Structures are given as C-alpha cells and as structure tokens.
Amino acid sequence: MPKIVDHDKYRKELLSKCFDLFAQKGYSAITMREIAQDIGVSTGTLYHYFANKKALFEQLVQEISRQNMLMATAELQKTQTLQERIEALGRFLAENEDYFIKQLLLWVNFCQHQDSKEMRLSGGFKCTIKQYQQWIYDFLNIDDPVLISLVLNLSNGLILERLLKDESISITEQCVLLSKILTINI
Amino acid sequence: MPKIVDHDKYRKELLSKCFDLFAQKGYSAITMREIAQDIGVSTGTLYHYFANKKALFEQLVQEISRQNMLMATAELQKTQTLQERIEALGRFLAENEDYFIKQLLLWVNFCQHQDSKEMRLSGGFKCTIKQYQQWIYDFLNIDDPVLISLVLNLSNGLILERLLKDESISITEQCVLLSKILTINI
Amino acid sequence: MPKIVDHDKYRKELLSKCFDLFAQKGYSAITMREIAQDIGVSTGTLYHYFANKKALFEQLVQEISRQNMLMATAELQKTQTLQERIEALGRFLAENEDYFIKQLLLWVNFCQHQDSKEMRLSGGFKCTIKQYQQWIYDFLNIDDPVLISLVLNLSNGLILERLLKDESISITEQCVLLSKILTINI
Amino acid sequence: MPKIVDHDKYRKELLSKCFDLFAQKGYSAITMREIAQDIGVSTGTLYHYFANKKALFEQLVQEISRQNMLMATAELQKTQTLQERIEALGRFLAENEDYFIKQLLLWVNFCQHQDSKEMRLSGGFKCTIKQYQQWIYDFLNIDDPVLISLVLNLSNGLILERLLKDESISITEQCVLLSKILTINI
DNA sequence: AATGAATGAGCGTTCATTCAT
DNA sequence: TATGAATGAACGCTCATTCAT
Numbered sequence: 001m002p003k004i005v006d007h008d009k010y011r012k013e014l015l016s017k018c019f020d021l022f023a024q025k026g027y028s029a030i031t032m033r034e035i036a037q038d039i040g041v042s043t044g045t046l047y048h049y050f051a052n053k054k055a056l057f058e059q060l061v062q063e064i065s066r067q068n069m070l071m072a073t074a075e076l077q078k079t080q081t082l083q084e085r086i087e088a089l090g091r092f093l094a095e096n097e098d099y100f101i102k103q104l105l106l107w108v109n110f111c112q113h114q115d116s117k118e119m120r121l122s123g124g125f126k127c128t129i130k131q132y133q134q135w136i137y138d139f140l141n142i143d144d145p146v147l148i149s150l151v152l153n154l155s156n157g158l159i160l161e162r163l164l165k166d167e168s169i170s171i172t173e174q175c176v177l178l179s180k181i182l183t184i185n186i
Numbered sequence: 187m188p189k190i191v192d193h194d195k196y197r198k199e200l201l202s203k204c205f206d207l208f209a210q211k212g213y214s215a216i217t218m219r220e221i222a223q224d225i226g227v228s229t230g231t232l233y234h235y236f237a238n239k240k241a242l243f244e245q246l247v248q249e250i251s252r253q254n255m256l257m258a259t260a261e262l263q264k265t266q267t268l269q270e271r272i273e274a275l276g277r278f279l280a281e282n283e284d285y286f287i288k289q290l291l292l293w294v295n296f297c298q299h300q301d302s303k304e305m306r307l308s309g310g311f312k313c314t315i316k317q318y319q320q321w322i323y324d325f326l327n328i329d330d331p332v333l334i335s336l337v338l339n340l341s342n343g344l345i346l347e348r349l350l351k352d353e354s355i356s357i358t359e360q361c362v363l364l365s366k367i368l369t370i371n372i
Numbered sequence: 373m374p375k376i377v378d379h380d381k382y383r384k385e386l387l388s389k390c391f392d393l394f395a396q397k398g399y400s401a402i403t404m405r406e407i408a409q410d411i412g413v414s415t416g417t418l419y420h421y422f423a424n425k426k427a428l429f430e431q432l433v434q435e436i437s438r439q440n441m442l443m444a445t446a447e448l449q450k451t452q453t454l455q456e457r458i459e460a461l462g463r464f465l466a467e468n469e470d471y472f473i474k475q476l477l478l479w480v481n482f483c484q485h486q487d488s489k490e491m492r493l494s495g496g497f498k499c500t501i502k503q504y505q506q507w508i509y510d511f512l513n514i515d516d517p518v519l520i521s522l523v524l525n526l527s528n529g530l531i532l533e534r535l536l537k538d539e540s541i542s543i544t545e546q547c548v549l550l551s552k553i554l555t556i557n558i
Numbered sequence: 559m560p561k562i563v564d565h566d567k568y569r570k571e572l573l574s575k576c577f578d579l580f581a582q583k584g585y586s587a588i589t590m591r592e593i594a595q596d597i598g599v600s601t602g603t604l605y606h607y608f609a610n611k612k613a614l615f616e617q618l619v620q621e622i623s624r625q626n627m628l629m630a631t632a633e634l635q636k637t638q639t640l641q642e643r644i645e646a647l648g649r650f651l652a653e654n655e656d657y658f659i660k661q662l663l664l665w666v667n668f669c670q671h672q673d674s675k676e677m678r679l680s681g682g683f684k685c686t687i688k689q690y691q692q693w694i695y696d697f698l699n700i701d702d703p704v705l706i707s708l709v710l711n712l713s714n715g716l717i718l719e720r721l722l723k724d725e726s727i728s729i730t731e732q733c734v735l736l737s738k739i740l741t742i743n744i
Numbered sequence: 745a746a747t748g749a750a751t752g753a754g755c756g757t758t759c760a761t762t763c764a765t
Numbered sequence: 766t767a768t769g770a771a772t773g774a775a776c777g778c779t780c781a782t783t784c785a786t
Contacts, residue, residue, distance in 0.1 A: 026298045028214035042772045112212045149355040153343025160342045169335040398670045400586035414751045521727040529711025541707040
C-alpha cells in the first residue's frame with residue numbers, strides 16, 4: 001500500500017499555492033523550479049501531479065475561476081434590493097481587490113498563450129466568462145444586455161485601474177455612482 | 187546632421203515592427219531571435235540599436251504610448267460639444283480596437299515584469315497613464331474625478347471585454363449609454 | 373559579415389569527432405554535454421550545426437558509411453586476381469579493425485533506435501548496406517549470392533568476434549581459409 | 559524450504575519478461591518505470607528483487623545466456639553425423655532467429671556499457687562466450703580452431719545480417735554451403 | 745553598421761532510486 | 766512483500782548576449 005494521499009485534494013492544494021506566483025510573474029516568466037521551491041515540493045512532485053507546465057496553468061485558471069464563482073455566489077446571495085446588491089458587489093470587489101487583480105492577470109495571460117498554438121482545450125475558459133456574465137445577470141436582475149455589459153466592464157475597468165495606477169479612485173465611490181446610473185436606467 | 191538622425195529614426199521603425207509580436211506572445215515568451223527574424227534584421231543589429239531585451243521592451247511601451255496620445259489628440263481635437271466628443275471617443279475606440287487591445291496587453295505585461303526586480307526605470311510609464319487621464323479630463327471637460335474614472339474604466343473595460351470574450355457588445359451602443367450617463371450627471 | 377566558416381565542412385569535422393564517443397557509449401548513453409565537451413565546443417554550437425541529438429546521430433551514421441565506402445574503394449582498387457583481392461580484403465579488415473568495430477556498434481545502435489518510433493527517414497541506411505553488398509559483389513567478381521553473403525557475413529562475424537571476445541583468431545588466418553573456400557566454390 | 563525458493567523463481571520469471579524490452583530499446587533507453595509497467599509490477603517490487611538497473615541487466619544477460627545454452631544442448635544432442643549436426647545447427651538458428659537477434663543486441667549492449675566505468679563484474683559474460691565456443695567444439699567435433707571460428711563467426715554474421723538487412727539470404731542455404739565447406743576441410 | 749557563429753546558464757522535463765505505508 | 770509518492774541530479778534543448786569579421 002502506498003502512502004495514503006488524497007491525490008485530487010492535494011492537487012488542488014498545490015494549485016492554490018501556485019496562484020500568486022503565476023499572477024505575479026506571468027506564465028512564461030516563472031519556471032517550474034521556482035514554483036516547486038515556492039510551494040515547498042520538488043520538481044518531480046510537481047510533475048507527478050501535473051503532466052506539464054501548460055496543464056498546470058490551465059488547471060489553475062479553471063480552479064481559480066471555479067472558486068471565484070463559488071465565493072461570489074456565497075457572498076451575494078443574502079442581499080435583497082437592487083440597491084443592496086450593487087453595494088454588496090462593490091464591497092465584494094473592494095474586499096477582494098488583490099484577488100481580482102491576480103485573476104485578471106491570469107486571464108490576460110491565458111488569452112495571450114491560448115492563441116499561440118497552445119492551450120486550445122480552453123472551452124472551459126470562455127465558458128467561465130459567460131457564466132460570469134450570466135451570474136451578474138441573474139444576480140442583479142437586469143434585463144438589458146447593454147447594462148449588464150456596463151456593470152461587467154466597469155468592474156473590470158476598476159480592477160484594471162488598480163493594476164495600472166498607483167493611486168486609484170475608491171471602488172465604493174464608483175459604486176455609488178454606478179448605483180445611481182442603474183437606478184435611473186432601469 | 188550626420189547619421190544620428192537616421193539612427194534614431196530607424197530605431198523607432200524597428201520598435202513599431204515589434205509591437206504586434208510583443209502583444210501577441212508577451213514579453214517573456216518572445217525571443218530576440220524571433221523578433222529579429224520577424225522584423226527582418228539580424229540579432230546583432232537588434233543589439234546594435236537596443237542595449238538588451240528589457241530596454242527594447244521599455245522603449246516599445248513608451249513609443250506606443252506616445253504614438254497613442256498623438257493619435258488620440260489628432261483625432262479628437264476637431265470636436266465641439268460634449269455629445270460630439272463622447273461619440274468621437276467611442277468611434278476612436280471602435281476603429282482602433284485591435285490597437286488598443288495590443289496596448290492593453292503590453293501594459294499588463296509591463297506591470298507584471300516591473301514588479302519582479304526588473305524594469306524599475308518606469309517612471310515614464312505611470313506618467314503615461316496620468317497623462318492619459320489628464321487628457322481625458324481636458325478633452326471631455328469634466329471636473330468630477332469620479333466621472334473621469336468612470337469614462338476611463340469603462341473604456342478599458344470595453345477593450346478588456348474584446349480580449350476576453352468572443353462576441354462582445356458593440357462599443358457604439360455602450361457609448362450611447364455612456365453619453366446619456368454623462369449628460370445626466372454633469 | 374559573419375565569421376567566415378565553411379558551415380558544411382565544419383559540420384563534417386564535428387561529426388568525425390563524434391564517432392568514437394557514439395561507438396563507445398551508445399546513442400542513449402551519451403549526453404549532448406559530453407559530446408560537446410569531448411569535441412571541444414559548447415552545447416550551443418552543437419545545436420547550431422545539428423537540429424537535435426537524433427539528427428546528429430543519423431548524419432554521423434551516414435557520414436561514416438560514406439567514408440567507409442570511399443576508403444574501401446580506394447584501398448582495394450589496385451588489386452587484380454581473386455586471390456589478391458581476398459588478401460587485400462583481409463588486410464583491410466585487419467588494419468581497420470577498430471574502425472569496423474565502431475561502425476558495427478553504430479549500425480546496431482541505429483537499428484535499435486530506428487524501430488522505436490524514431491529515425492524513420494533511414495532509407496539512406498538500408499541503402500548503405502545494399503551498396504556495401506553490391507560493392508563486394510563488384511569487387512570480388514562473384515556471381516553466386518550465397519557466396520557473397522558468405523563473405524559479408526564472415527567479415528561481420530569476424531568483427532563481432534573482436535568485439536565480444538578478448539582474444540580472437542587472427543583475421544589473416546580466417547582469410548586464408550576463406551580464400552581457399554572461394555577458390556574451390558567458384 | 560520457506561520463501562527463498564519462490565523468491566528466486568519469481569526473480570527469474572521477472573528476468574524473462576524483461577528480455578524483449580531490453581533487446582528492443584537497449585539498456586540506456588529503457589526506464590525502470592517502463593520495465594515495471596511492462597511486466598506488470600511496481601517499481602518498488604522491481605527494486606525489491608534487483609539492487610539496481612545495472613544488476614537487473616547483468617542478471618538478465620546471464621540468465622539468457624544460460625537458457626540459450628540449455629536450449630541448444632537439448633536441441634542438438636540427438637544428432638549423429640557431422641552432416642546431421644550442421645543441418646541441426648542451421649535449423650536451430652533459423653527457428654530461433656528472433657531469439658538470437660535479441661541475444662545479439664543484448665550482448666552488444668552489454669559490451670558497450672561494460673567498458674564505460676560500469677559493469678565490471680562481468681567475468682560471467684566473457685565466460686559465457688567461451689563456453690559457447692567450447693560447446694560448438696564439442697558438438698561439431700572439430701579440432702581446427704580456425705574452423706570453429708568460421709562456424710561461430712558465420713553464425714553470428716547470419717544473425718547480424720538478419721538485424722541489419724530487410725531481406726536476407728536463407729539461413730538454410732548458407733548452412734548447405736557451410737556443410738560443404740566443413741566436409742571438404744576436415 | 746551589420747552579421748551570425750559561439751557561449752553557457754538556465755529552461756521544461758525525466759528517471760533511478762528511496763521510503764513511509 | 767508490495768506499493769507508488771517523493772526526490773533532485775541530470776537530460777535534451779533554448780536563449781539572451783557577445784564578438785570576430
């Protein structure tokens with residue numbers, strides 16, 4: 001009998017530990033050795049759980065996207081009025097700012113390498129984006145696709161601003177404005 | 187005026203030719219050989235004009251940002267009313283969609299590598315972002331920083347949507363909405 | 373203008389220097405680093421001249437086979453009678469014993485790796501063997517294919533004996549016997 | 559008699575199952591994992607029965623050589639005249655062609671790695687070759703060492719021809735000729 | 745100014761081997 | 766006895782960079 005290890009559970013633990021690293025340095029700039037060292041295993045172990053670097057990255061993107069959706073749903077389910085929900089969304093973004101910046105970096109990275117002969121199996125990825133939109137739709141209870149897009153793009157824009165600039169406008173303030181806009185336009 | 191003018195002009199030509207390559211594959215994934223081959227010179231020549239890969243990339247980011255500003259100013263200077271300007275901004279984004287996507291990729295890439303012990307000289311970069319904001323400010327003649335941020339973030343969000351999704355909402359439609367919002371809130 | 377180097381000539385020089393190494397250790401057991409070190413270049417240079425290890429080995433086999441044929445033809449062309457030729461063949465084998473052992477090792481190695489999903493382009497190799505046979509045929513002026521085979525197989529058997537055993541029978545003695553056999557059977 | 563008998567018997571079973579694998583890919587090209595997988599045990603088990611890869615290979619060579627000798631003796635013991643024996647030898651070679659090719663590959667491999675700082679304990683190997691020769695000597699009842707060598711080398715040459723060429727001369731035909739030669743020369 | 749041959753550190757990955765179970 | 770997860774040195778190969786021409 002081999003060492004008793006929940007292979008799948010451990011795999012996901014390793015994935016979680018990789019998140020920061022990939023976000024900080026980008027797919028091509030990290031090395032497998034760095035990853036291994038940083039998460040405290042040997043390269044051999046890394047390859048025991050992931051076929052190669054590409055597979056590791058793809059599984060990371062999927063796992064993070066899955067986690068993100070779960071978090072968001074859990075967080076926002078307790079709200080009632082549109083007003084409340086916009087505020088909750090804003091709070092959620094503000095509180096997990098770093099997380100979302102990292103996720104954004106991951107996604108952009110993923111798109112970049114997806115187009116260059118690699119990572120084609122990514123049906124799961126585009127799908128994740130769609131689920132996201134659908135989720136906003138369900139959650140905010142907005143019908144107009146232009147408005148949904150507005151909310152999504154503004155959210156992403158806010159995150160991007162955080163990444164690109166040193167001092168950014170407060171997310172809360174933006175959300176107050178967003179709330180006003182939505183209230184008027186629905 | 188001996189060769190020094192030609193040298194600088196040629197350097198900028200080389201930079202322009204690198205833009206697509208860096209945007210498509212990302213800083214770390216591209217090799218100097220690929221770049222050289224793609225733009226039709228030898229690696230030796232590349233190193234004759236740029237101290238190293240990092241310097242090449244930094245100069246590229248600066249050059250592209252500079253060009254972008256020039257383009258935008260030229261394009262939008264002929265407008266008058268706020269209504270017109272919003273429309274012009276929307277048209278500008280829509281017409282240069284690919285260009286802005288590439289620029290976004292470049293910027294994200296730049297931020298990623300800037301934090302990892304390299305590319306510290308990037309005062310010029312943060313500065314570029316500020317100029318951008320200032321330019322929107324001057325151009326749209328909006329005082330409220332929250333509103334400026336809204337315009338910038340929505341623009342970036344739109345570009346990001348283009349990158350991440352297959353089918354996106356029309357930029358024009360979004361701008362119609364944006365126009366309405368701004369008109370009401372000013 | 374780059375360093376002036378006759379690329380093809382230098383490539384062949386490198387190949388010649390690899391011969392002993394591949395024969396001694398076998399294809400899979402040598403490393404590219406060992407080869408590079410042993411022939412006095414860097415691994416980078418090795419890869420500048422050969423696409424990969426497999427290609428290096430294939431070119432080596434072809435080059436050695438080609439050289440071998442040239443040597444043999446040059447050596448044996450000056451003989452007249454069958455008697456003389458058998459003696460010359462024996463002398464040739466005896467004098468280049470080490471060379472032929474190495475060639476045999478190369479060939480066996482080649483066959484082994486050729487069958488395992490790699491090295492399929494080896495039309496040139498089987499062809500080399502046929503040329504060899506044809507050359508013996510032309511040279512010894514023997515019609516009977518059974519006799520040709522006898523000569524070839526005995527030659528190879530002699531070489532193999534050299535490889536497998538510590539003390540072997542003298543090649544010359546064997547050739548005296550061979551000569552007698554051929555004289556009788558023609 | 560506790561488990562020691564089973565242990566040894568199982569060890570030899572494992573060895574037998576390795577034969578094809580080593581012959582096909584060669585010592586260095588095969589991995590312990592491949593071997594384990596192919597013969598249906600874990601790598602742990604492999605290391606339970608063999609100290610390391612080298613030991614496994616050495617024991618394989620010895621075991622195969624031992625088996626070969628047994629087979630040959632059994633097969634050829636029932637013959638009487640020289641004529642019969644030559645024919646029996648030919649038939650034996652022809653019927654076990656694949657086996658002999660594999661054995662040849664093993665031997666060549668063994669010699670190659672024996673010289674490179676490893677596998678020095680190979681007294682048993684050279685010894686095997688000598689036994690082989692002695693056995694031919696006893697069996698064919700030939701005194702002249704030159705003739706013995708002829709028979710051995712021709713046999714090995716025939717096997718080698720099988721390995722190196724696609725279509726080879728029939729072993730039987732060669733043996734008819736060999737028979738004639740021997741008859742004349744004794 | 746321009747070339748591309750040369751370098752060697754470092755990359756992704758593999759593999760013989762160990763050892764807790 | 767038997768397993769397979771874990772290790773890390775070493776593999777084939779790449780790449781930013783240098784430099785003789």
